[in-house]
Amino acid sequence: MTQITDRQLRQVRSEAPVWAAPMAGGPSTWRLAAAVANAGGVGFLAGGMVSAQRLTEDLRAAREAAPGRTIGVNLFVPEPANTAIPAQDRSADSDARRRRAEQVRQFRSSLLTPAEQAGVTLPEMTDLDPDAMDDWDAKLDAAVAESWPLVTFTFGLPSREVFERLHAADCTLGVTVTTPEEARAALDHGADLLTVQGPESGGHRSTHHPAATPPTASLLELIAQVRDAVGTDVPLVAAGGLMTAEDVRRVLEAGAVAAQCGTAFLRADEAGTNPVHRQALDASAAGTAFPTTALTQAFSGRWARGLENAFMRTHTDAPAAYPEVNVLTGPLKKAATAAGDPEGTNLWAGVGVAQAQTGPAERILRTLTP
Template identity: 65%
Template sequence: MSTTPSSDSLTSLTRPAAPVVAAPMAGGPSTWQLAAAVSAAGGLGFLAGGMRAVEQLVQDVASARKATAQPVGVNLFVPETANTAIPAERSAPGSPARRRRAAEVAAYRSSLLAEAARLGMDPAELPAADTLDPDATDGWDAKLDAAESGRWPLVTFTFGLPAPEVFDRLHASGSVLGVTVTTAAEATRALDHGADLLSVQGPESGGHRSVHDPAADPGTTALADLLAEVRAAVGPSVPLFAAGGIMHADAVRAVLSAGAAAAQCGTAFLRAEEAGTSTLQRTALEQAAAGTHFAHPDGSARTALTRAYSGRWARGLENRFMREHSDAPAAYPEVNSLTKALRAAATAAGDAESVSLWAGVGAARARPAPAEQILTGLLGDSPQ
């Protein structure tokens, strides 16, 4: 049975003085410098542990702790082997579902050979389909060991729901634990497993949708309505972080008024000076803000959902690759591994039409500034 954190610990970690959470953004944007800057300014910074070697993640935690005395959270991807939301028969080696999945991945690899040629790559640089492991764990066990031994104060999970034993283990080491949810049903199940807080992710969010069952289509219920549904399902005392298209102070005030403990913002921090966002993505965001590219005629950013890059639904600036590869299978991490070299080559070539550019619906409002200034703007103390 999970041990409930003390009320003081829960409050200090889930209700920051400046009620804004810098969302964990895996793949580069969420540096320890960004997390530390947001926490030092009174918000809550996060380190993205997904697709991060455990040794580097441990060093990031140590660097953030040296930079600020304020707590910084760590977010971990839940691998399919640890995700209780996936039916056992669908993940069994050699099952019909696994054979279909392998065939779909092989077919998708074949469809990407023209992309490799376009980028001047040797086709051999794309991994062979039979070498891609659906049960790869992203260092899950080692990261849990690090969280336990390092007594990380706040750990959250995305991409699924771990077993109650995982919550028991990290609660015993003193961690406050959270889960990203996209439906009220996911929320109640997360609490049943031992979650202390919930990050409620609306469809407006940039990056990956944390639908617990990766084969399910992501919901379309707008954040405001989803937040109300989750609150009704879990009761008044569970801390909720509200995520999805929050780019300005009015939106922050709206979710706080609706009962959220904090607004969780990712896209708003993509152009922060401390973020590890690539030069190519910064340029694309600048173009979206100027309305010259990746923008609708009304000036809003043109984003869409895709599985083309990773095999899990994610929202990004809509480009050619997304449009031409709408048939990508629901197969993370295989698709993510398959496109890794393509994404690297496209980034090196400055080809924004071929690389993933994760961002939410409010991407056109992202502005370059120090993280503290962006946080201040989200609180309404200066214009965004």
């Protein structure tokens, strides 16, 4: 187990115990990260599904706009780098992989008619690669070369070598966990801190095994379970449904050092939330549409929580196959977004969505600070 150093802890300490959650797919702009950091919180960039070059440029922009403040970077762990999946299940000719390809093929067939109706062409099976790397190596190289102060991993657990290499470059390293077992494994690999993600969370659940059913114990229960498993010395950052200063106070009292808030910042002025998503969030907050959130695998092949819409209700048979399903549904999501249709694209949001505020991130951060 790695002991977090005083210097590392200073890097992640902030005036406000609030971190802006990394939100891939648009919402986490460098402007949002800088605004949250300048307001006294920890700003975050979402490094999943963007190139290493774009991420590096965004981080430079955020650091320039928020000098001396902490800006974290979050990376998706691609399947070939995810040690939580047994090696035999990761090999291309394994039974698990063959079954998965068949499920993806069937799901693709079920999307052919919707694709025709939307006037889009679905990717071929050969375009759907379970081993897609998401520019992982280049992102790690950039983290080392530029000594990124705070890096967190989601969707799995990288090897000990990755932790050693980034530690040598002075990075403080976190892992998002959804169970006490994942917490223990993350510390064993060298994590300095843990982001404890409860089922209330918007967006993807970070179960380390992609086919795992996400646990349902509440965030407060999970914090207690993780505390029991790893003790009280490990900094825990709590995530899931934290929308008010009172919510944040509760997780701090439960032993977290900070709250990681996503949905609370989705409607912020600086967020890059696309207009269709934003309008649906507005309607949900106003009580005029999208009253509920639900978990789905339909959009990406990984469990994620969003405003419940027609696509989710129709495609309950989507397989656990990220990133293939994410790529497969790409043209449909893009067409729905372009057409202004909130029923056909992912509208990620947590259970507290009705309390999400509009306005500058600085003001939202103040409403979250106990």
